[in-house]
Amino acid sequence: MTINLLLLMALTITALGSVLKKDLVKAAIALAVTSIILTILMFRLASPLAAVFELSVCAGLITVIFMSTISLTKPLTAQQEEERLHSRAKHFASLPVMVIAAAAVLVFVGIPTNFILPPAAPAGDVRNVLWNERQFDLVGQMLVVLAGCFGILVLFKERVKTTRRAGAAWMRAIPPTAAGDKFNNGAQAPMKDDEVVSETVPFESVGRKT
Amino acid sequence: MTGNTAQLIRMMAIFIPLLFIAGFYCVIATRSLIRALIGIEILTKAVTLLLVVAGYLTGRTAFSQACVITLITIEAVVLAVAAGLIVNAVQHTDSLDKRKLENLRG
Numbered sequence: 001m002t003i004n005l006l007l008l009m010a011l012t013i014t015a016l017g018s019v020l021k022k023d024l025v026k027a028a029i030a031l032a033v034t035s036i037i038l039t040i041l042m043f044r045l046a047s048p049l050a051a052v053f054e055l056s057v058c059a060g061l062i063t064v065i066f067m068s069t070i071s072l073t074k075p076l077t078a079q080q081e082e083e084r085l086h087s088r089a090k091h092f093a094s095l096p097v098m099v100i101a102a103a104a105v106l107v108f109v110g111i112p113t114n115f116i117l118p119p120a121a122p123a124g125d126v127r128n129v130l131w132n133e134r135q136f137d138l139v140g141q142m143l144v145v146l147a148g149c150f151g152i153l154v155l156f157k158e159r160v161k162t163t164r165r166a167g168a169a170w171m172r173a174i175p176p177t178a179a180g181d182k183f184n185n186g187a188q189a190p191m192k193d194d195e196v197v198s199e200t201v202p203f204e205s206v207g208r209k210t
Numbered sequence: 211m212t213g214n215t216a217q218l219i220r221m222m223a224i225f226i227p228l229l230f231i232a233g234f235y236c237v238i239a240t241r242s243l244i245r246a247l248i249g250i251e252i253l254t255k256a257v258t259l260l261l262v263v264a265g266y267l268t269g270r271t272a273f274s275q276a277c278v279i280t281l282i283t284i285e286a287v288v289l290a291v292a293a294g295l296i297v298n299a300v301q302h303t304d305s306l307d308k309r310k311l312e313n314l315r316g
Contacts, residue, residue, distance in 0.1 A: 001217050008225040011259075015229055015252050019236040024244055031251055038255055042278075045266040050278035054258065057282050062251065062289055069244060069293040073300045095235050099228050111223040124272035130279070137280045148287035155294035 004044065011037045016099060020092055028066035035059035049126045215267065222263045229256035242306045243296045247289060254285045 011034060018030035035058040042051035130138060229252060236249030258278050265274020296306070303310040 001214060001221075004218065005221055008221055011255075012225055012228050012232070015232050015255070018248055018252065019232055019245075024242070027245065027248055031248055034252070034255060038259060041259065042262050045262050046271045047262045047265065047275050047278065050258075050262060050275040050282075053279050053282045057286050058251070058255070061286055065286075065290055065293050066244070066247070069247075069296055072297045073244075073306055092239060095232065095239070098235065099231055102231055103224060103228055106224045106227060111220055124270075126272045126275045126279075129272045129276045133273075134276050134280070137276065141280055141283045144284050144287050148291050151291040152294050155291075155298055 004041070007037055007041050007044075011041065012099070016096065019095060024070050025067065028063055028070065031066070032059045032063040035062075218263070219267070222259070226256050226260050226263075229253075229259070241308055243299065243308055244306060246308070247292055247296070250292075251285075251289070254281065257281065 014030050014034040014037060018027045018034060021027040021030055035054055039051045039055040039059065042048075042054060233249045233251075233253035233256060236252060237246050238249075240246055240249065258281060261274050261278050261281070265271045265277075299311060300306060
């Protein structure tokens with residue numbers, strides 16, 4: 001029980017650390033540490049398969065997604081950084097106080113623990129439960145993953161950018177082709193005002209300046 | 211109910227609400243879009259722990275693990291799409307501040 005208590009305290013502290021850390025990279029790493037501690041707790045609570053999922057997906061994949069997202073955004077300027085520090089101190093100063101107050105209330109109020117638990121069910125296999133009893137959950141998971149793939153494809157595809165050239169006076173300088181002249185020497189006909197031009201814009205990340 | 215079970219329930223009943231408070235506070239108070247995602251992740255961890263504890267106390271660990279696996283899968287997909295939305299939003303507003311997202315074209 002002492003080990004569980006220590007793990008729960010470490011879980012709460014790392015979760016608070018990921019909220020209160022100024023640097024987003026350090027916050028993402030603190031979140032990964034939170035996942036690792038949760039994995040240990042899940043192993044101790046007789047849920048090894050879920051613990052492995054938590055470790056591989058939350059501590060691994062999600063941390064990579066966070067790092068990728070942070071790397072695709074622009075770093076703040078010095079002035080923006082200063083403004084952010086002031087607003088963060090104002091907004092997040094009360095969180096540790098709130099957590100300690102809530103913990104004190106929950107400890108001293110007295111949580112009832114004398115309720116009757118249902119009789120222990122025979123231990124089943126996770127695979128049997130997933131494939132035989134929770135089939136709709138699996139279908140739902142597949143649909144969600146498919147929807148997520150389409151979502152990512154739509155968000156990151158190349159866009160066709162349309163622009164209107166209003167008053168393209170510089171194009172009027174090009175002489176018009178002679179009537180009946182099939183070979184116009186490559187000269188283009190002058191563009192009309194407000195003509196729509198389409199160009200393909202590849203996805204560009206707002207890169208970090210090194 | 212044994213002493214160990216009662217102690218476990220008491221500990222979880224203290225720490226799981228604290229995780230919920232931290233997650234909700236992070237989502238509501240922050241101005242950064244990425245930090246709001248971190249808050250959602252903390253909320254998901256609180257729910258995961260609650261499911262695992264419920265499975266442990268009732269003896270139905272297989273069912274609780276199946277629910278946790280479903281939750282983790284959906285969480286990963288939602289996070290990936292949300293990260294994509296954030297990157298696109300930063301392209302338009304050039305900032306991670308959620309207050310800059312006020313000009314929505316309807």
